[in-house]
Amino acid sequence: PLADTILEHLNRFLVRRAVRIVALGDTMALRLVEGKGAVRSKIRVIHNWADTTAIVPADKRNPFAAANDLADKFVVLHAGNIGHGQNLDVVIDAAGRLKSRPDILLLFIGDGNRKAALQEAVRARGLENVRFLPFQPREQLRWTYAASDLCLVSLKPGLAGYIVPSKLYPILAAGRPYVAAVDATSEVGALTAAHGAGVLAAPGDAAALALAITTLADDPARRQAMGARARDAAALFARDRQVAAHARVLSEVAGRC
Numbered sequence: 001p002l003a004d005t006i007l008e009h010l011n012r013f014l015v016r017r018a019v020r021i022v023a024l025g026d027t028m029a030l031r032l033v034e035g036k037g038a039v040r041s042k043i044r045v046i047h048n049w050a051d052t053t054a055i056v057p058a059d060k061r062n063p064f065a066a067a068n069d070l071a072d073k074f075v076v077l078h079a080g081n082i083g084h085g086q087n088l089d090v091v092i093d094a095a096g097r098l099k100s101r102p103d104i105l106l107l108f109i110g111d112g113n114r115k116a117a118l119q120e121a122v123r124a125r126g127l128e129n130v131r132f133l134p135f136q137p138r139e140q141l142r143w144t145y146a147a148s149d150l151c152l153v154s155l156k157p158g159l160a161g162y163i164v165p166s167k168l169y170p171i172l173a174a175g176r177p178y179v180a181a182v183d184a185t186s187e188v189g190a191l192t193a194a195h196g197a198g199v200l201a202a203p204g205d206a207a208a209l210a211l212a213i214t215t216l217a218d219d220p221a222r223r224q225a226m227g228a229r230a231r232d233a234a235a236l237f238a239r240d241r242q243v244a245a246h247a248r249v250l251s252e253v254a255g256r257c
Contacts, residue, residue: 012037019253022046022246024164025187031161044249047187049242050169052234055142057175057227064143068133073105074217076179077148080167082112087156089114090181092121093206094213095130104217106152108132109144145174150216150223153180153188157203160186172197172234177226179212181205197230 015021015036021043023029029045032038065071082088088108095106106129108118115132122130136144145151151171155163160183168188171178178198182188192198199216201208216223235241 027161027187046245048166048169049237049239050173052173052238055170055173058146062143065147070147075148076106076150078152079109082115086154090206094209095127097210106130151176151178155182169237172230175227175231177223195233
């Protein structure tokens, strides 16, 4: 409690003194205003980004998919940090509900402080429809996303406005549909509603997540349409565009000196 109190006062002090504040989304901006006392006019919303020239829609049958025996599976991909905030136990629970669908594979690519526990849960439950791979080299990202048919974005409930999963942006760049197990009020929820590139499932609800996965697995036309909308949306979050937005903030601040 003492550490929380000290950090809260420090955060409020920094927010008051800041000339500009960069928020990663509108939900985060609202949190800063309502929760930290930020002045709205100081805030600039600049989303995370992806390199839309390096990560592009590509054929599922590619060298990475072939090397890892993924080409003939319906691959549901979680790529990135495997930590506490991602609420990934629910994905393992959903995998248990999908045991009757041997065509569906849940693939984790990445690392983090929850990885060992999740691997142990998979072993203990005898789940053969879950695999783990380490982080892949940056130059492989195009092919790792291309090897997937559907991507996952998962976040613990109550974290809307505190965390914006950066994994959403390369998913959009790759032109892949996704299931987002997040609060509807989160930034991912808002972007999903705005662009129609994914579907929402209630965070922590394994049954809802499993249903969303099977529904999309059985509807390739819908996935294709969602993937096209994802790539269209990616243009709004391209790296050069977002870096330019940061440069404008720095110019604004420099102009005050």
